[in-house]
Amino acid sequence: MSTQQAHPTLLIPGPIEFDDAVLQSMSHYSESHVSAPFVAVFSETLSMLRKLFQSADPSSQPLVISGSGTLGWDLVAANLAEPGDEVLVLHTGYFADSFADCFETYGVKPTQLKAKIGERPQLDEIEKALKEKKYKLITVTHVDTSTGVLSELKKLSELVHRVSPETLVVVDGVCSVGCEEIEFDSWGLDAVITASQKAIGCPAGLSISYYSGRAIETFKARKTPPGSYFASFKNWLPIMQNYEAKKPSYFATPSPQLIHALHTSLTQILSVPLSERFAKHKATSQKTKKAVADLGLKQLAPNPADQANGMTAIYLPEGVKAAELLPNLVKKGVIFAGGLHKEIATTYVRVGHMGVSVMDEGRGDVEKAIEALGTGLKEAGYEKA
């Protein structure tokens, strides 16, 4: 049984529910950020991230920095591109707009390739775009938390390597790392940025990212200095390399408590084969999506191949208001999220199914969510046509 105080089950697409052991690690007694015991924990954490990304190439580089997922955009825009560089941003919702804003802040020129809401840019359009201009990098939101649209990375990366081999492949994996398959090395990815509080299952406060040797070389070959201080690879690369080699090092004070919690959650994740973890997320997602369809509801992403495995974005039936449904669901013990895509925010809700809520079936979180959604809609006067 959980040692946590009773609370409604948090099933928004992040932050997710956290395991007791992870939360207990957050209370770790105070340690020096340069002490041998803490440095060892940080080192193991970085090594475990390599496994989570299914990466064995020693030239690749994990980074773990105090900050939110948003900081990952600065890490990419300030280090992997230079002022004046052109970048191609694949748009599947809210987050591509923000990533594009971030590039502009650093003088980088984003071109957005937009899809209709609920869809994603198709490979032939991307190929056409890549042939029109030379792009320093291409970004893709693996799962757009605002729409629940899943992008396909493997074929995308193959395309980029074939058509524009010098273009770096950058993945916004904030809502995918830990619940969607990612084979960093074999898919030829160059950067994946993410955060701690979604499928990785550690409280918010850590920007987690992973770079290929090629991305690091691109950084080292810059003609201009990085555009950020706090997000500068120049400041962070030696620190991360030292920590992983168990040498104390200082640029900015890390959060020992958050690193302990991440260590605990990665240990749990890697205690079962990753393939099993991804399969379980897929199965739970399908169950949720079937229940949504059985209720006569539609998802934002109509095409099954475009649907995320860690969350579902559901259009509300006519006459049902999110502002009334969501508080009623909280009374039933489950917290869903409202819409986030500004053009249609009030017309849909989102439910997350990631991490312990999926892996620890004894919790019954997802069943509870499905049942509450059905009852809640009924109480809102909705009946399946």
Added chain:
Amino acid sequence: MSTQQAHPTLLIPGPIEFDDAVLQSMSHYSESHVSAPFVAVFSETLSMLRKLFQSADPSSQPLVISGSGTLGWDLVAANLAEPGDEVLVLHTGYFADSFADCFETYGVKPTQLKAKIGERPQLDEIEKALKEKKYKLITVTHVDTSTGVLSELKKLSELVHRVSPETLVVVDGVCSVGCEEIEFDSWGLDAVITASQKAIGCPAGLSISYYSGRAIETFKARKTPPGSYFASFKNWLPIMQNYEAKKPSYFATPSPQLIHALHTSLTQILSVPLSERFAKHKATSQKTKKAVADLGLKQLAPNPADQANGMTAIYLPEGVKAAELLPNLVKKGVIFAGGLHKEIATTYVRVGHMGVSVMDEGRGDVEKAIEALGTGLKEAGYEKA
């Protein structure tokens, strides 16, 4: 009695020892970052920061962002100065060099006014510098964690307002907020940046900063956009204003656990008059410094008026090596820090006396540190001349 696992007492100048209730708040069950209960906690936290800074001016603005103290430099350099602006950086150790680096990253031109190690630039030198050039802002490290040098803010701010009234007064308070007196409004300060893990007594992971209405107006009057995305006031000001007004708002996901811990620690801090808190830090500092003198040792800062109240930087006697002394102190149950100022790093050690180690006298932390230092030096063959 503490509920924490037995561990050596952490007496480095940050992270410090944390109170049990603060660490328990770190384990708070998962909450949505836009839920009413969490938004209320964030709102109260921001209001309490106003009190900590002894500020009642409603045009002033607190910011709390996931990140480390270092992020505060980016907040200042990317928002309060513009490319080409001249800024004056008062140098009392390691941290001014880094702040200057940060300014350069954003195209801002720092001029450093350096003092000898253990001293600080004098008011007449600062006056001369301010008259030579027009500076957009001046920065001062309130307590330089590398040297234990305390700067005097009130007279400095008076001087700046008299000689160069348009220059913003920016304080690096990473090692001072919570243990050194700061009257933000009445001293006419424009920005104080700090972090959670020192005298504020909350685990690392939060960049905390405070700005005057004048600083915010300076930001709003920029001719160029801010140079950072993650550290942009444009992105954060509406979020902080909404949170404080108890309205949910989203730019980047905050860390509910860290905000709960900060809320707990600020509640504890404000439960006694701030004057009493500062007096207690001063008394404990004097006791520590007297013990150091009684041992025949010298501090980096020879002048009592330049000595920090939350830490002491102590020159080692000849023949005693930090690399041998520090591990021996750990065996005696106390963790001191080594030197950080690169020119003299191996010649001194640092001890912190902040937060619960000062306020909760029942812990006996500082007495234990003083005793261990004496015994440790003796065992290293040192005898007072």
